[in-house]
Amino acid sequence: MSDTYYTEDHEWIRVEGDTGTIGITTYAQGQLGDIVFVELPDVGKSLDAGDEAAVIDSVKAAAEVYAPVAGEVVEANDAVVEKPGLVNEDAMGDGWFFKIKIADATELENLMDEDAYKTFVEGLG
Amino acid sequence: MTTNNEPLAQTPLNDLHVRLGARMVPFAGYAMPVQYPTGIIAEHQWTRESAGLFDVSHMGQVTLTGAGIDKALEKLVPGDILGLGLNKLRYTQLLDETGGILDDLMVTRRESDLFLVVNAGNKAADIAHMKRHLGDGSVTYHGARALLALQGPKAAAVLGKLAPDAAKLAFMTAGAMKIDGIEAWVSRSGYTGEDGFEIAVAAKDATTLASMLLADPAVKPIGLGARDSLRLEAGLPLHGHDIDTTTSPIEAGLAFSIAKRRREEGGFPGAARIQRELKDGPARKLVGLRPEGRAPVRDGTEIRDASGRAVGKVTSGGFGPSAGGPVALGYVEAALAAPDTKLILELRGKPVGAVVTKLPFVAKRYAKT
Structure with a gap:
């Protein structure tokens, strides 16, 4: 059983048990354009919801990835560090950024589900 | 600068950009394509390997006319304009009184005028500045013209098929010619570090010309994103970033654009500072x-x-x-x-x-x- 939630900053978090896998959405990678650099948090780092967790550079500009909910980083996706273009190719899959052990599952209630996120993106025109 | 309330100007190629799936962004008061669906890296590499078509119609096309206009322009720029041969281009800078760079530009001597191409973001200020110093009647802005750039190692072969005279142009020279019947002013120049051309045509002909060039399999449309990465790799400065009124041409490594006569005679804004920097180093x-x-x-x-x-x-x-x-x-x-x-x-x-x-x-x- 897994559920995916979304933030207004275009992060997604896929929840399996108490682990959350975090990345940026297909919409976000499209807005950023070709991604050329990704910096991920160290394993073991504690993040609060909204903390700056990772940095992405596209050809055009730098952007930050924020932690959707609080937790401790348990894994970082070295593949996107090696090949940042993975985020453009498969933002919702192989282009994931890092995994956290979710501290408080009730924080997920502050996030959007897929339908709400779709509506949110459409509203951005 | 443009605020959100001001409507963006469109180039004559706006509908074509949208049809090609470009992402349009505000730039210098215009809606401009920053990239097409293939993305900036692919567009950049295509230009280095084949030929890229850029819409640079937002840049300012200006003609200067009148007796002694070349000598008059030398009071505003450090480049050698008197010594500029017919149909030749020269890169120079409009300077302020301290030798700071108001804008950089290309000047071409044509039979009956000097043809200038200035940066989009500065064109209104440049025109006002030139009118103030050269007289209103000497300065004409050609806002209804389009400017396309075809850049890359295959640019000459592509344009040569449509206009054989284009492929015969030497670097930094220009001429009037017909491209499959379209009246064009073509120069061998650009802003990518690659061989290529800049092509000025009437707005009404811009889409026809662009479509004709894009019909060649060697040509793809390229946005402003790749234009920036191409010029950066070529070490070409961008006004508003690498050069502005706080930087002199000598600090910016542009001494090559100031001929010996002008260095010795001075007679341009900020000459004392520039001569000092040439002598002692900036x-x-x-x-x-x-x-x-x-x-x-x-x-x-x-x-x-x-x-x-x-x-x-x-x-x-x-x-x-x-x-x-x-x-x-x-x-x-x-x-x-x-x-x-x-x-x-x-x-x-x-x-x-x-x-x-x-x-x-x-x-x-x-x-x-």
Whole structure:
């Protein structure tokens, strides 16, 4: 059983048990354009919801990835560090950024589900 | 500058950009294509390998006319305009009284006028400045003209099929010609470090010409994003970033554009400062920087020497697809401007090593005819 939630900053978090896998959405990678650099948090780092967790550079500009909910980083996706273009190719899959052990599952209630996120993106025109 | 309330101007190719799936962004008061669906890196590489078509209609096309207009323009720029031959281009700068750069531009001597191409963001100010100094009647803005750039190693073969005279142009020369019946003013010049052309046509002909060029399988449309990475790799300065009124042409490494006669005679704004900097060297210089690692370093980043002392700032930075990593331009104290000098960039609070690198980052491949 897994559920995916979304933030207004275009992060997604896929929840399996108490682990959350975090990345940026297909919409976000499209807005950023070709991604050329990704910096991920160290394993073991504690993040609060909204903390700056990772940095992405596209050809055009730098952007930050924020932690959707609080937790401790348990894994970082070295593949996107090696090949940042993975985020453009498969933002919702192989282009994931890092995994956290979710501290408080009730924080997920502050996030959007897929339908709400779709509506949110459409509203951005 | 444009605010959100002001409607954006459109170039004559606006509908074509939208049809091609471009992402349109505001730039210098215009809606401009920053990239097409293939993305900036692919567009950049296509231009280096084949031929890219750029819409640069937002740039200002201006003609100067009247007896002695060449001599009059020399009072505003340090370039040799009197010595500019017929149908030849010269790169120069409009300077303020302190020798700071109001704008950089191309000047072509034509039979009955001087043809100028100035930066989009400065064109209104440039025109006002020139009218003030040269007289209202001498300065004409051609806002209803389009400007296309065809750049890349296959540009001459592509344009030569439609207009054989174009392929015969030497680098930095120009001429009037018909491209499959369309009246065009074509110069062999550009802003990518590659061979190529800039083609001025009437607005009504722009879409026909662009479609004709795009019909060639060697040509793809290229947006402003790749235009910036291409010029950065070629070490070509961008006004508003690498050059502005706080920088002189000598600091910016543009001494090549000031001929011997003009250096000796002066007679342009800021001449005393520029002559002094030519003689003694400027206090700071624009240099190429190769940051270590893979993170691009952006405009405004602090540059420090090995001891941590602030010695300058990055003025342009990004990822260079052909250079295979991050590249940047920035000003440093003259003593630290030699190639291979090791410096430190302050990136998001962390120090990143960088090496001063001789420009261009990617060798220029202009036509040698």
